[in-house]
Amino acid sequence: MQADIVTIFPDYFAPLDLSLIGKARAAGLVDWRVHDLRAWTHDRHRTVDDTPYGGGAGMVMKPEPWGEAFDAVLGRADAPPTLVVPTPSGEPFRQATAHEFAALPHLLFACGRYEGIDARVVEHARTRMPVREVSLGDYVLNGGEVAVLAILEAVVRLLPGVVGNPASLVEESHSVAGAGWLEYPVYTKPLSWRGLDVPPVLLSGHHGQVAAWRAEQSLERTRARRPDLLPDTPPAAEIGDAELA
Numbered sequence: 001m002q003a004d005i006v007t008i009f010p011d012y013f014a015p016l017d018l019s020l021i022g023k024a025r026a027a028g029l030v031d032w033r034v035h036d037l038r039a040w041t042h043d044r045h046r047t048v049d050d051t052p053y054g055g056g057a058g059m060v061m062k063p064e065p066w067g068e069a070f071d072a073v074l075g076r077a078d079a080p081p082t083l084v085v086p087t088p089s090g091e092p093f094r095q096a097t098a099h100e101f102a103a104l105p106h107l108l109f110a111c112g113r114y115e116g117i118d119a120r121v122v123e124h125a126r127t128r129m130p131v132r133e134v135s136l137g138d139y140v141l142n143g144g145e146v147a148v149l150a151i152l153e154a155v156v157r158l159l160p161g162v163v164g165n166p167a168s169l170v171e172e173s174h175s176v177a178g179a180g181w182l183e184y185p186v187y188t189k190p191l192s193w194r195g196l197d198v199p200p201v202l203l204s205g206h207h208g209q210v211a212a213w214r215a216e217q218s219l220e221r222t223r224a225r226r227p228d229l230l231p232d233t234p235p236a237a238e239i240g241d242a243e244l245a
């Protein structure tokens with residue numbers, strides 16, 4: 001997989017080399033290039049933003065540098081990459097999205113800052129490559145860089161050969177294979193720690209009983225913390241009605 005990242009804070013991505021993702025790069029399983037958006041500015045102050053049309057607080061990222069940055073990446077690519085734009089107004093980025101992205105040969109990440117990127121950048125990009133605007137959750141960061149780090153980790157770890165034991169990718173929270181329930185609690189030595197003991201079933205050697213206990217734990221956690229992940233969960237209003245009935 002090839003990833004290009006365009007940002008005004010290229011140093012944000014230095015930690016990528018420290019992690020498992022860095023090992024994947026060394027093994028040739030993934031490569032990424034980080035580009036400073038200001039390389040495509042032409043004024044003395046290397047300006048990347050301006051005031052918003054229609055008024056309002058904050059600044060908006062100018063379209064010209066982004067257009068030239070995408071021109072440069074596309075000009076070097078054999079085929080158009082998929083443009084991934086982290087934004088609070090995007091589609092939810094889920095484990096299924098990570099699997100989709102892991103199957104793509106080339107991702108181009110645009111890290112917005114300020115109040116966002118001039119909308120014409122994505123509008124124009126859609127005429128020359130697939131575009132996915134994605135949200136990591138209902139909260140706002142100061143920019144897309146942290147989101148891209150999270151997305152890259154979620155995606156690259158799914159690439160064949162990156163994670164030592166592929167089986168460990170199966171029983172994870174939100175794992176597609178695990179029906180998307182939350183992960184069960186895990187334990188290791190010592191048997192007793194500060195008066196807290198490992199659940200005896202995990203010491204039984206009964207794989208069937210262990211599997212059943214883990215499934216029950218996953219279901220219990222999912223019911224408690226993420227009922228929205230369970231099938232046939234009526235909207236909250238209906239749940240209220242049912243309880244009142």
Ligand SMILES: Nc1ccc2ncsc2c1
Pocket residue numbers: 086087088111112113114115116117135136139140141142143144147
């Ligand atoms: N550009 C930008 C600004 C805020 C934000 N929050 C989550 S992703 C994102 C992207």
